[in-house]
Amino acid sequence: MTVADQDRAREAARSILREFGISTPPVPIERIIKSRKIVLQYAPLDEDLSGMAYIKDGIGIIGVNALHHPNRQRFSAAHELAHHVLHAPDIRQAVHVDKGIRILFRDDVSALGTEPMEIEANAFASELLIPGELLAAALEGSGVDIEDEAAVEAVARRFRVSPAAMRFRLSRF
């Protein structure tokens, strides 16, 4: 089992942010995905499925669970984009299906959360949707108390991510 390379994942995300000249939140994840000629599909999936990534006949495809909250869908889309950017050889061989990406935000170690590919995909998605510089600007040097739910939610809304995703990002900021 290989070790997750989170630095490589974050750098890949930062490279995309630079390419698109993103300077204010929210990050246009749909536009980024479409510009890479990846087909983005929304479909009602089982509640525990967040999304999937695969390559069929040379075409990259991302599927997102349309039944989830829109902000959660954005994270799922970014997570699946990570698999296309970082793990193309793997998803060419088999459809990659993600079950409940949200469990990765819990502190306990889940089977999914320990998979190097998943750790990398979350690091990429977190960096892409909540770029460090934009987060620093949003916090205006004052910081935010992770325990302060209202404050975390307010920042999360600006980036159009779930409070859980924002808490995850802030814990590593």
Ligand SMILES: [Zn+2]
């Ligand atoms: Zn995944």
